[in-house]
Amino acid sequence: MFLPDPKLFEDDNIPDDTKALNDKLIAFAQANPSMWDYSPQAVRQARREGKGAFPFETEDPNAENFFIPAQDGDLKLRAIQPDSKSPRGVFLHIHGGGWMLGACDLQDERLKELANDTNLTCISVDYRLAPETPYPAACNDCEAAALWLATKGHEKFNTGFLAIGGDSAGGHLTANALVRLRDKHNITAYKAALFIAGAFDMGGTPSTLDFHEKLVLTTTDIQNFASAFLQNNEDRKNPDVSPLYANLEGMPPAHFSVGTKDALMDDSLFMANKWVQSQPDTELDIYPGACHVFQYFPELAQTRKSRKRMSDFLNRLAG
Numbered sequence: 579m580f581l582p583d584p585k586l587f588e589d590d591n592i593p594d595d596t597k598a599l600n601d602k603l604i605a606f607a608q609a610n611p612s613m614w615d616y617s618p619q620a621v622r623q624a625r626r627e628g629k630g631a632f633p634f635e636t637e638d639p640n641a642e643n644f645f646i647p648a649q650d651g652d653l654k655l656r657a658i659q660p661d662s663k664s665p666r667g668v669f670l671h672i673h674g675g676g677w678m679l680g681a682c683d684l685q686d687e688r689l690k691e692l693a694n695d696t697n698l699t700c701i702s703v704d705y706r707l708a709p710e711t712p713y714p715a716a717c718n719d720c721e722a723a724a725l726w727l728a729t730k731g732h733e734k735f736n737t738g739f740l741a742i743g744g745d746s747a748g749g750h751l752t753a754n755a756l757v758r759l760r761d762k763h764n765i766t767a768y769k770a771a772l773f774i775a776g777a778f779d780m781g782g783t784p785s786t787l788d789f790h791e792k793l794v795l796t797t798t799d800i801q802n803f804a805s806a807f808l809q810n811n812e813d814r815k816n817p818d819v820s821p822l823y824a825n826l827e828g829m830p831p832a833h834f835s836v837g838t839k840d841a842l843m844d845d846s847l848f849m850a851n852k853w854v855q856s857q858p859d860t861e862l863d864i865y866p867g868a869c870h871v872f873q874y875f876p877e878l879a880q881t882r883k884s885r886k887r888m889s890d891f892l893n894r895l896a897g
Contacts, residue, residue: 633876646726658686660698671748674774675746676747678807688885695893705723705751713808713810724759745776753849756830773834773849777845781814797841832859
């Protein structure tokens, strides 16, 4: 069981550069209109143009887009290779964005770094977004991508080692895909999972229900994202909707990372403690004062530390 040191949550232990970034993010939020004043399409375009709070990432000129068959039509995937040209496996990445924002080509720099640090091909899923295509569309797409890699991926990539991971909504979709692969296809091919501030209980954990500091993600944001995703008012304790309620037997070793100033702090704490009951090789990495998906901000010392720990985790399991 993970019992975090209470000192992790004390303001005195927040690094100065993290405090500075938090102040910057709060000032940005206060100076700009709420994203909910705009259409999802407008917010997506603004993010693509680097106008949001997150750093702009340039596209990898060598990235390869390709398509695989899925339940509702062809599904776009994007592959980023390590510079070694001889990858030893694949990391399937599922992006965040509240099931409403994001795309497979908006984190090329981070995935290129991970590819080089682990010698894995990084493949990102361009799953369908809410509100245009609500649940279960994104879940179906991520399941299809994970299934294809486990059964057909060897025809195109070295899949001798398979890992999977995602941030925020991508963490939710990662857990969902792993459970679906086990239950629907009797597949447990993935040997490692990374969860960055995942959302695991759509009904709300204590931190998601009472977080109003304008640090990337607030209670209002979570509620609006969830409403857009779950338009049909699904049972939020259904394990397919909230992976926290799923049976986690047979799940792979997992690394959870989250900051103490993240609305999804409790989701990571609760899920890691449940995960470790079935999979002893589970890690929970907590960062004092860090905001939601702080790993997006490369200037932070905590970001560099967290990224290295995730790479070290994959390297250990990949052998």
